[in-house]
Amino acid sequence: MAVHIFGIRHHGPGSARAVRDALTALEPDCLLVEGPPDAQEALPLLMNAGMQPPVALLIYQPDQPSRAVYYPFTVFSPEWQALTYGLGRGIPTRFFDLPQAIQFAREPAPAAPEVGEGGDAPTEPAPTMRAKARSGRRAAAVAEPPDVRDDPLALLAQAAGYSDHELWWEQQIEQRHDATDLFLGVMEAMTALRADAPQRRPDEDLREAHMRQMIRAAQAEGYTRVAVVCGAWHAPALGEEHEAKADAALLKGLPKVAVTATWIPWTNSRLAYRSGYGAGVTSPGWYEHLWHTPAQTTIRWLTKVAGVLRDEGLDTSSASVIEAVRLAEALAALRALPMPGLAEMHEATLTVLCHGEAGRMRVVRDRIEIGERMGAVPPETPAVPLQRDLDAQIKRLRMERTTAIKPLELDLREDAHRAKSQLLHRLQLLGIPWGKPERVSGGKQGTFWEHWTMQWQVEFAVNIIEANIWGNTVALAAVAYARHAADTAHDLPALTTLLDRVILAELPDAADYILDRVENEAAVAADVRHLMLALPPLAKVARYGDVRGTKAQHVLPVLGTLFDRALVGLPLACASLDDDAAQGLLDSLDAVQFSVDLLDDADQRAAWAGALRDLMERETIHGLVRGRCTRLLLNSRALEAAELELRARHALSLVVPPDQAAAWIAGVLRGDSERLLYEDGLWLALDHWLRDLAPETFIALLPLLRRAFADFATPARRKMGDKVKRLSDATPTTATTAGSDAHPIDRARADLTLPVLAQFLGIGKTEGK
């Protein structure tokens, strides 16, 4: 037999080590690796110095870039080791799976090409030995019952008494340093499993037939030591005797579509289960560690963990590491394992190094167990689908890429312009700032005008390759990226800003997702100000979003809960504020007022007015805040002139500490002055208060007062001055004529009534007699 078959598990460092050793021992003259032959031309790039795993082989339909499959490789992937071995030795190295061109043609076209399947995974999972990805790819259409092929190891693991087959495989195979006869064992086990498996899937027969045909072709070419690296499940099928004629007949006349292959950078977290990549490895960082550190695995792993914990400022002594190692080994012994696995490491770290606090384990999980890392591909790599999609859109929209700076004006009422705006916003989200939005004073203004400054930069090419990881079209990638950004954003203003950008980029899917996040984040937001500041963007979306295709009914409930929560928390947030904090709160109050005004909902208005009134009446709250509440109530006509006067007198009376009184007036004055000019009571109270201030207090307060008036333009200030002057001039007269200043008496006309009055009273008569 000149064909040597190595059944492996994808992304298994144990398999990788075994494959490398076996290949070195065998010295094959031809190497066949499970993978799509469509990518044969892209293979030599693997040896390029610029290629840094983790990377993924991407195969897609150029005319429909959203149809694509990814084959991720890391340094500990057996395929990667086999490929680098083969290419490094210069022996013929080939992918020999069924071409993706045929597989695409056999699959029904995706129903909704715009959205990737399921939650966080806009990408299709790559195939694995467990064939999970392959079945998963069609899972959307047909829900298949789980069978042995989906998880051939589960049966073996079950037989060995393990509840988790991953654990079983890891302990039996991956952690094994001595892999002699490993492949024979795997082959035997799989043969037994296949014998009991229910009926085969059609594509599985096709794939295995194609693999066998490729092996035959290699033999026909005269190679004598052919090494075959494939998923363990397929291993037995390739070794059995099959008729070449039958295989050829099976493969004959299959339809094909045009596909293109390229490499893109991949990340460790994308290999992990956590991002919804169904067939990945849970802990790439751990496997990488196993790969690089065959000896002293436990000690070096826990030392690494201790290092990370120290970076995070958690005391971790060497003595603790020693104890953690001992516990990990004791646990392994208790569980009758040859050496501690990841679970034991995890428990030892939690128990000894983290003192039982699970929260600290997250940093260990993120930084070591996943070990976030992004691969790189050489610049010669063929264009990625995102690039093609972008090219197509630019062509369709008749836009021009130049490195010169050019302005661009868009009228959103026109469809073509709106599409351009949409594209530019999406690119911005993806970190490709081709256009920069500008604020223009003068010229064409209004909500439907957008002004951009356009400049294409050469390094965008790299950005596009990097962005391709999020999806193969601009829309898909932008959605995936926005979701990711929403997951990593940890305060409300960041989220609502993102929401605003997503609305501008017209990505309703992402917008809904971010709205959910906003709602969740709002629930735990400790800072009420964040809640309040988050309202205006939401209100804008609710009010104007329809222009951009966002439905108000999605936003309104979220806005409602945010509003409710803000009102519940507001009194607490207003208690015991210092000057700076009070100043900070004003913007938040104005933000809520803005949102309430914009939506003009009667219930909200009433609730908001109630909350403001409550704040206004609390003596213990900072003057600035109370002043502002008073003013906001006045603006929305929820405060009568008489009450304002009363409030002003109370707030500006001598018993109130002068700085609080000054703060109150600053809060009231903030903003537009016109409305205030009609409030005589307010000005009178202010005037009285100022006059009664002791000279030294007055001088101490002067900066505060000046600041309160500083924002007004000179004419407005003059008007206010006139007003007060006039009022105080009138004061003495009003004092004598008891509040009749509103209707001054015209003496001449009054005199005319006197004779009649006298007649009534009989005065004139008596006098006359």
Added chain:
Amino acid sequence: MPKPKAATDATTESPVITVLRQHAEEQFAEELSELDHADAGKQRPPNWRLSPWAVKQYLLGGTLPNGFVITPKYIGNERLIEIAVATLATDRALLLYGLPGTAKSYVSEHLAAAVTGDSTLLVQGTAGTDESTLRYGWNYALLLVQGPSTAAMVSSPMMRAMQDGKVARIEELTRIPAEVQDTLITILSEKTLPVPELNTEVQARKGFNVIATANNRDKGVNELSSALLRRFNTVILPLPATMEEEVTIVEGRVAALGRALELPAEKPALEEIRRVVTIFRELRDGLTTDGKTKLKIPSGTLSTAEAISVMNSGLAMAGYYGDGELRASDIAAGLTGAIVKDPVQDRAVWLEYLQTVVKDRDGWKDLYRACQEVL
């Protein structure tokens, strides 16, 4: 001056049947001896009565090869018990951390009983615990007559555990004043107890170990110094993992307590228990059970034990002031009292929860109104 000697003398007498509660090693003596037989060939750490495998089985329950059934002592995550046993097997002190009512003391007692067959070497940690409870005291009469001598020493449970190679238990470690806690540092690292008065020391025999329990939610306790914490392996015992588990626990306990207190109300409706447990779990986790809405977490512990007491007070309300049937209004006051521990912060959290969750939940309107009335 505490005299621990007197207390331990009582325990060494033959057990009296009328005691309210027997020690674990007495109550489960048969299980322990069956395990001892079944476990004969296995390797045991020095001075252990059972092998680590048998200790694990004693706690988690199971059936021996001869058909003997071991009752489970701890229902929950198996791996936690494995960690605890492995910790003791590696000569490390074990700290069981957790909310009140998560079976910390129970696990500690059974571990000590299974490992060394003696769960009585117990130090009760209080604010008044002094060094002599962890080290040794003196019989002052003898001390005055003879001067310092071994005979005049009064040994502590800790000291006896060291001398005999047994497991000492410390309850409520964080309630012990910090300077007294420091005594443990030398004991745990050097495994020796110096007696400067007699210019001698007590060296721990193999098998000696310490299991401490502490509450991680109480305020005003003496936080463990990092030097001491480093000498313990910490296992946090969680609250019941699933809704069903917790409902079962609450239902069982409420029924038992109701009988003991002879409450006049009828057995509580499972529905009402479910609501209380749901509220407790949601507020504890900061997430609604459907996983859709995040919530703020109040400052109280909201343990299963408190859920039980809410149900009990509700039953009493219904029985003495109502018509005997448990209604939302009967539990509203207890519920609010259990959740609002801090009159400002918790009140806001509770109010927010009522507004955003309870108000809109189907069939919860009565509870919403009742709670609003109480607030």
